[in-house]
Amino acid sequence: MKRDSFWFPFEPNRWLSNEKLSLVSLEAKGLWIHLVCLIYKANAGGRLVINGNPPTPEQISRMVGQDASPLIKELEVAGVYEIKDGAIYHGGTAATLADMNKRSAGYASRITHRCPKDEPSIHHLSSIDDQKMGHNNNNNKKEREGLRPSHAEWIAFANETGWRLTDAESAFDYYQSNGWKVGGRASVKDWKACARNCQRRSNQQPTKGNQPMKKPIKSGCESPPTYKIMGFQTLEAWEKAGCP
16 A cells, blocks of 8 residues: 555644634645645655755745745744744644554554454445344344244134134235235234234124125116005005005
8 A cells, every 4th residue: 555545633623723723814724734744745753845855935836836935924923833954844743743654554554454353444344234234134034024924823823713714814815915014004013913803803794604685776676666665565555545
């Protein structure tokens, strides 16, 4: 892994609470974070050097594409940086930057070797998350299957409770077809309780074979005669009474 791909810790709270930085303009802040990146890349004990030499304000201006001299002066007046050996020096100590280098190098090493015991790599973490997700999905599937009886279990329970097999078969087919949902929405949590409830409902309904058959009335021609509706036994008796 190349050094350019290393990282260094940036603490937003410390940046925002830095009293010296609060004294400079937004443009100066932008220049400073650019210079901090160059200081870190140089790895020269906190000094801003390029190829071992401190860059001049003119050279920094060429790097950033505009005249940086006023901004560099603004940062110096605010005390954001110091000058040592003719080079811009980070306000933090060299030990701080050395610690940053050490931490970033250790992190890069762990990423390269994918060491799960210390700090897992991104790929390793993704693999662990995938495994956990798959494990959870398997557990959820087993849990759902545990709440759904087999056909044999359902029929055995029907025989145990004295439930009519025709009604039990019909209820099983209904729940099997809708994914074992109560009312088509909530999942069945206790299939035996569900079976008992179905049994109570079916017992409250009369068996179709015991219901008297009624001939449906297809038209007005098959409705009872008028004389019967008026309470007479025969048509003659109704006519004799004047067809009231």
